[in-house]
Amino acid sequence: PNFVRNLQQGRLGSPPRPPLIKAPGDEDDLPAKLDANIVAIKKQDGLGVAAAGRERSAAPKRQSDEPRMPPPRPLVLEEKDGGQGGPRTDSGYDEQTTPKAWATILLDAQVPSFTLSGAEPSSSGDDNTAAASGAGVGINNPSAAVTKNVPPAPGLMAPPPRPPTLRSQPRPAAGSPFLSPAPGRLLPVPNRGPLLGGGSGLTSSTLAPPPTHSSKPKKPSKQVALQPGHSPLDWARITGPGANLRGLPNNSPYLRVTPSMLRRQTGRKGTDAWTVLGGRVYNIGPYVPFHPGGGPELLRGAGKDGTQLFGEIHPWVNYEGMLSACLIGLYVPEEPPKDDEDDD
Numbered sequence: 001p002n003f004v005r006n007l008q009q010g011r012l013g014s015p016p017r018p019p020l021i022k023a024p025g026d027e028d029d030l031p032a033k034l035d036a037n038i039v040a041i042k043k044q045d046g047l048g049v050a051a052a053g054r055e056r057s058a059a060p061k062r063q064s065d066e067p068r069m070p071p072p073r074p075l076v077l078e079e080k081d082g083g084q085g086g087p088r089t090d091s092g093y094d095e096q097t098t099p100k101a102w103a104t105i106l107l108d109a110q111v112p113s114f115t116l117s118g119a120e121p122s123s124s125g126d127d128n129t130a131a132a133s134g135a136g137v138g139i140n141n142p143s144a145a146v147t148k149n150v151p152p153a154p155g156l157m158a159p160p161p162r163p164p165t166l167r168s169q170p171r172p173a174a175g176s177p178f179l180s181p182a183p184g185r186l187l188p189v190p191n192r193g194p195l196l197g198g199g200s201g202l203t204s205s206t207l208a209p210p211p212t213h214s215s216k217p218k219k220p221s222k223q224v225a226l227q228p229g230h231s232p233l234d235w236a237r238i239t240g241p242g243a244n245l246r247g248l249p250n251n252s253p254y255l256r257v258t259p260s261m262l263r264r265q266t267g268r269k270g271t272d273a274w275t276v277l278g279g280r281v282y283n284i285g286p287y288v289p290f291h292p293g294g295g296p297e298l299l300r301g302a303g304k305d306g307t308q309l310f311g312e313i314h315p316w317v318n319y320e321g322m323l324s325a326c327l328i329g330l331y332v333p334e335e336p337p338k339d340d341e342d343d344d
Ligand code: HEM
Pocket: 220, 221, 222, 223, 275, 284, 287, 291, 292, 293, 294, 297, 298, 299, 300, 301, 306, 309, 310, 313, 314, 317, 318, 319, 322, 323
């Protein structure tokens, strides 16, 4: 009998009522009276008491669900009920037959955020405490505008770690070129090097030549160690004006040297070493101990035209000036054979 009485009065199956805002003068038992009226109306309409109870049990649920409609932006998508319909059985969503992904609604989730201002406990105090107490949060107090360090709700990604702020960098010593003279200015970005002309004296990094990638790698030098008294200056001294290193008798005229004549002057077997450079024939024998590239290297051009070889190694060398005292004559083609017919 108690169960039937409670059922008739609508006390069974009713979820807790949502809080109502009461107007002044409202009676305290207004919700109970409203429920009783609903039961009476249902009876008049021929509906069963049980149906009325179901209606009442469903109505507050919808009411509590109404703020959730439409669903907020999905934070995490996951399938519920194995993809068979949605989570709400008292709405039209359960008429869906295809599997559907439903958003997990996290109304109470606190989205963790971060702040741009540092929160060093040493300099600015405990910002978390300030923010939690709500004191001083605002534009004029940005250091206090940090969020409560709410742990991320399940399914949410953890916030990224805060980058180190300039304020958290170690402050340079007094008198340092990195110290900004103007108060309130930001410190220079580290690892950029000092400015030019800043009087810091630390300009080596900015004056260093940039790395080049276009120059060829250097070949190893083939220069040899010259004997004492055989330096380039010594050669210049002995080849001054009036010097004669031709290897020919004095006052000999310049010769017309043919290829056959040239081939015999190789520097071997007691002969002088002649070479051709730019159409002129030089006696290079005296220069052998003065040649920075070594005697054997120089004699590679002896007895032949060494113009191409010379040019391949050191085209910048002024051979005409250096060998003026060694000039033999002009390099000329072989003389044509004499015509014997004239002798008849
Ligand atoms: C035609 C045969 C010659 C050959 C094969 C030859 C070869 C060389 C070589 C291999 C070097 C060393 C290059 C280096 O690695 O630094 C050299 C340097 C030199 N040779 Fe010759 N040379 C010849 C003729 C001459 C002649 C006729 C002269 C002067 C009249 C001369 C003057 C020099 C000078 C001044 C250097 C030093 C160049 C420098 O320091 O940049 N060479 N030569």
